Amino acid sequence: MGATKVVRYEHDRVYALEQSMVRSLLIIGDERALLFDAGVEEDDLMGIVRGLTDLPLVFCMSHSDRDHIANVSQFGTIYLHKDEEERFRKTGKAEGLELVTVEEGHVFDLGGRSLRVIACPGHTPGSISLLDAGNGILFSGDTVSYGPVYMFGDGRDMDAYIATLEKLKALYDKGDFADVYPCHNICPIDGACIEELIHCAKDLMAGVLEGVPATMTAPGGAPVMEYHVGDCGIYHI
Ligand SMILES: [Zn+2]
Structure with missing residues (x-):
């Protein structure tokens, strides 16, 4: 217990709940707050949230x-x-919880701040990002980060991932967001990096990008390669 460190981004009314290699993000509106993800280590996240805001929590x-x-x-x-x-239920963690499923376009209205669900299949089938167009922020989950983004193993789909990145780049290009708050590595980052991720993903699939062996193996023992373009990287087999 007690492994979570809070980082405050006051100007964006966002708190990062940082654990060893992953962050959950607490996003504050005028009437409600939303917690995006629940960490890797057991800790009293609800207690930490309640120390930061007394707004109703989603x-x-x-x-x-x-x-x-x-x-x-x-x-x-x-x-x-x-x-x-279905994938979440298989983790065994869904027992006793009420699951409410959403799709592309669902809006979480936090009061004076709205977060729109962007479906981001690729990293997993039902990965999502939350677009806060009013504040120019994309909360990207694992879809966009300096990574390296894990693109091997259960649920990964590179073709879907590339299509997702292109969809996000179109939103960035039309000015819906400038900054990205990812769940891994540096935070926040400039959305311009999505172009590097697209380049990285396409070139590694085309076999024209030189990779280096990563310091890990995939389940089953297959060697993992690490590919980089600019600030961004992808782990792939
Ligand atoms: Zn992750």
Whole structure:
């Protein structure tokens, strides 16, 4: 217990609940707050949230990888994308929780601040980002970060991932957001990096990007390669 460190982004009314290699993000509106993800280590996340805000809390997960759901049981009602429900249930962590599934376009109205669900299949089938167009922020989950983004193993789909990145780049290009708050690595980052991720993903799939062996193996022992373009990277087999 007690492994969570709070980082405050006062100007954006966002708190990062940082654990060893992952962050959950608490987003504050005028009438409600939303917690995006539940960490990798067991801790009293609800207690930490209650130390930061007394607004009614909505909980939503970016996806159901184990490093994002450790403390979900504290939150009772869980919003998640419909294509992630089956995968989440298989983790055994859904028992006793009320699951509410959402789709592309669902809006969380926090009062004076709204977060729109952007479906981001690729990293997992039901990965989502939350677009806060009013403040020019994308809360990207694991879809956009300096990474390296884990794109091997259960649920990964590179073609879907590339299509998702192109969809996000179009939103960035039309000015819906400038900054990205990711769940891994540096935070916040400039949305311009999405172009680097697209480049990285496409070139590694085309076999024209030189990778380096990563310091890990995939389940089953397959070697993992690490690919980089600019600030961004992808782990792939
Ligand atoms: Zn993750």
